[in-house]
Amino acid sequence: MLNIISILIGIIALPIALVGIIPIPFVPLLNWIALPIAIVGAAVGAMSDSNAGRNLNLVIILVSGLRLFLTGGII
Template identity: 75%
Template sequence: MLNIVSLLIGFVALLIAMVGILPIPLLPLVNWIALPIAILGAAIGAVSSSNAGRNLNLLVILISGGRLFLTWGLI
């Protein structure tokens, strides 16, 4: 059950992170919203018995965190 919750949180965070990757000015700040959501999903996924939800959230953390790292968290 926790894996399904983690997967749902991961898909929501992935949709938000994909919007943040677009090269529209100030839109990448949306990654600041996706990152804590993905961290919450990864924490829930770590408690579950399966790894799929945790892995999805770790992927979203890499995407949004990498985008923030490359732009110094600004744009």
């Protein structure tokens, strides 16, 4: 059950992170929203027996974190 909840949290965070990759001014700030959502999803996924939800959220964390790291966290 926790894996399903983790996957649902990842499905919510994924479109936010993908839109945040677009280099239009102020749109990359959506990564600041997607990152904490994905961290919560990874924490929920870590408590489950399966790894699918945790891995999905870790990929979202990697994408959002890398985007924030490369742009200095502002834009």
